[in-house]
Amino acid sequence: RSRGLGDVYKRQDLPIKSQDYIHAFFQQNAGKEFVGFWQDAAHQRDLERKVFRYYFFTKRLKDKEHLLHGITALIRNLILAVQKISHYRRKQTFEFKKGGNWISITENAVKYLLQYKEIVLNRMKYTLCADEIFIQTILWNSPFRERMHCTNNANTGSMREIDWEHGSPYIWQDHDYQTLINSNKIFARKFNSNQMGAVSYTHLRAHETDQYLV
Numbered sequence: 001r002s003r004g005l006g007d008v009y010k011r012q013d014l015p016i017k018s019q020d021y022i023h024a025f026f027q028q029n030a031g032k033e034f035v036g037f038w039q040d041a042a043h044q045r046d047l048e049r050k051v052f053r054y055y056f057f058t059k060r061l062k063d064k065e066h067l068l069h070g071i072t073a074l075i076r077n078l079i080l081a082v083q084k085i086s087h088y089r090r091k092q093t094f095e096f097k098k099g100g101n102w103i104s105i106t107e108n109a110v111k112y113l114l115q116y117k118e119i120v121l122n123r124m125k126y127t128l129c130a131d132e133i134f135i136q137t138i139l140w141n142s143p144f145r146e147r148m149h150c151t152n153n154a155n156t157g158s159m160r161e162i163d164w165e166h167g168s169p170y171i172w173q174d175h176d177y178q179t180l181i182n183s184n185k186i187f188a189r190k191f192n193s194n195q196m197g198a199v200s201y202t203h204l205r206a207h208e209t210d211q212y213l214v
Helices: 019-028 041-051 068-085 107-115 117-124 134-140 143-147 154-158 174-182 196-206
Strands: 005-008 013-015 103-106 187-189
Touching (some): 103 107, 107 117, 107 134, 107 143, 117 134, 134 143
Antiparallel strands (some): 005 103, 013 187
């Protein structure tokens, strides 16, 4: 906090380094932004689909128990089909980018993002999964791009240990502790209460005081 750093993580994310290690790391990397970018071809195709078509009624997208879910899904899919057939494409306001919404950025980057609040709300309206797009897009199209820790590897860029090969993402198991011990990342996800060994390990590791950068 002393360097004006803002972290975004969820309750299933945990630090896997000690507080001393984390503070030392960010002091050594003062001024850098830790944001993950998904740059591979598959994610680029997915990004194209999500930002250049209109997605309506997304609030009902996962609300399968609600009476309106089926009706709104039918309407949404019909509109998407018309857009696809007609090759409709929304205006490209930015060079769009996407990535995870687990980040560690400076206070200056936060202030910069807030300046674009109205633009984000207007352009990202009716997109899909906008939370994975707007931060990466705004910062990519700004001087902060040059301050990114890494842009070609999402885990390194955000300093999060996340396994997308074995899950969406994979939930760390008790037997994965060695992977977490050997990781050079600061945080990891995803954890849950069914694997308390992994959770206990991260809790103990985060309270160690003898792990420093060398």
